[in-house]
Amino acid sequence: MAAAQGEEAHVVNKNRRFRKDKPWDTDDIDQWKIEKFTEVDNKGGTFLEESSFATLFPKYREKYLREAWSAVTKALDAHHVACTLDLIHGSMSVRTTRKTYDPYIILKARDMIKLLARGVAIGQAVKILDDSIACDIIKIGNIVRNKERFVKRRQRIIGPDGSTLKAIELLTQCYVLVQGSTVSVMGPYKSLKEVRRIVLDCMKNVHPIYRIKELMIKRELAKDPKLANESWDRFLPKFRRRHLRTSEKTARKNERLEARNVERTAAGLEPIRATKPEKKLYTPFPPAQLPRKIDLQLESGEYFLKPTEKKRREEQERKRKACVSLV
Numbered sequence: 001m002a003a004a005q006g007e008e009a010h011v012v013n014k015n016r017r018f019r020k021d022k023p024w025d026t027d028d029i030d031q032w033k034i035e036k037f038t039e040v041d042n043k044g045g046t047f048l049e050e051s052s053f054a055t056l057f058p059k060y061r062e063k064y065l066r067e068a069w070s071a072v073t074k075a076l077d078a079h080h081v082a083c084t085l086d087l088i089h090g091s092m093s094v095r096t097t098r099k100t101y102d103p104y105i106i107l108k109a110r111d112m113i114k115l116l117a118r119g120v121a122i123g124q125a126v127k128i129l130d131d132s133i134a135c136d137i138i139k140i141g142n143i144v145r146n147k148e149r150f151v152k153r154r155q156r157i158i159g160p161d162g163s164t165l166k167a168i169e170l171l172t173q174c175y176v177l178v179q180g181s182t183v184s185v186m187g188p189y190k191s192l193k194e195v196r197r198i199v200l201d202c203m204k205n206v207h208p209i210y211r212i213k214e215l216m217i218k219r220e221l222a223k224d225p226k227l228a229n230e231s232w233d234r235f236l237p238k239f240r241r242r243h244l245r246t247s248e249k250t251a252r253k254n255e256r257l258e259a260r261n262v263e264r265t266a267a268g269l270e271p272i273r274a275t276k277p278e279k280k281l282y283t284p285f286p287p288a289q290l291p292r293k294i295d296l297q298l299e300s301g302e303y304f305l306k307p308t309e310k311k312r313r314e315e316q317e318r319k320r321k322a323c324v325s326l327v
Contacts, residue, residue: 034131042101052095053110057117062087068122072112075126079105083113092117111135115186119179127175128186136192141181143203150203154178157202164208168198171215210239 057065065072069085076083080099085092094109108129115125115135128135144150157178158165169176172194174187185195198211214236221232244252254274261271297303302310 036131037102037104039101042103046098047096047100047103050096051106052093053106053113054091054093055110055113055117056089056091059090061117061119062090065092065116068116071122071126072116075129076109076112079109079129081105081109083109105129115184118177118182118184120175120177120184120186124175124186132188133186134189134192136185136196138183138185138196138199139181140183140199140203143200153203153205157183157199157208159208164212167212168195168208171212171219206239210237213237 065085066087072085073083076094079102080097081094082097083092083094092113094106094113096106100106111134112125112128114137115128116122118137127133140154141150144153156164157168159167165176165178168174172187172191174185174191174195176195177184183195183199185192185199187195194211194215198208201211202208217235217237218232221227221235257272257274264271291299294303302313305313
């Protein structure tokens with residue numbers, strides 16, 4: 001009887017019955033660590049086909065790229081990737097060579113020339129060749145149609161003296177550059193998603209300060225090991241975007257009026273009475289037509305005056321107004 005009870009207590013969940021212990025997978029192993037790819041790891045040898053990517057750049061970047069191209073070539077030569085700058089067609093291209101051993105480095109080189117075309121400096125763009133850093137180019141040009149509204153919301157990402165942009169960079173450990181109709185972001189994979197969310201929400205009229213506040217709370221909660229396996233929803237602020245109905249606006253207005261009346265009564269003053277605007281008497285007939293200028297002249301007799309008399313009268317009226325203004 002006791003053995004049967006022991007067997008019943010040892011029943012395993014059917015969803016986990018095929019799971020086995022992994023003695024080699026311990027808690028001290030960093031699952032997010034990216035091991036560096038070396039030439040020894042490439043078991044296949046040289047590539048069978050040449051891979052290449054090209055991107056266009058604007059005219060104003062031509063001078064800078066011409067000056068910095070030697071640094072671009074030097075950075076890519078270390079990974080055995082060839083690059084070409086075409087000033088006639090305004091394009092940059094990268095391609096693999098016979099010595100290239102890393103199959104993913106061509107995609108990193110593609111991202112590098114994309115960042116250079118979007119206004120990122122060469123010293124910052126070279127960092128994309130590191131395996132732990134990724135990039136994201138967020139297009140914001142088609143989200144807002146109105147030009148003035150677009151410029152205001154784009155400026156909201158930067159903030160006064162770049163303070164909002166600096167706060168985003170510090171909290172997400174990313175490099176953010178707002179240029180034209182795109183936002184270039186460089187940083188860890190996890191943080192790119194947060195920056196994209198902040199930028200797109202800002203262009204949809206959600207101020208970045210709300211997301212910054214949320215990130216600051218998350219950073220503080222991450223320091224507490226007790227909350228590692230708990231939901232943080234109860235700590236995060238809930239921002240609701242909702243337009244009030246007319247009845248709700250009226251109710252809030254009445255509440256504010258009642259609160260003011262309570263304060264006035266306590267101070268010994270008369271309460272404010274809510275005055276409704278008087279309703280105009282409805283009539284199906286249109287309003288009377290206003291008299292024309294000629295009709296007014298006919299009534300005053302000015303219409304029948306001679307041109308010389310009209311001129312004399314105008315001069316007298318002008319002198320009278322000048323005297324009144326001097327007094």
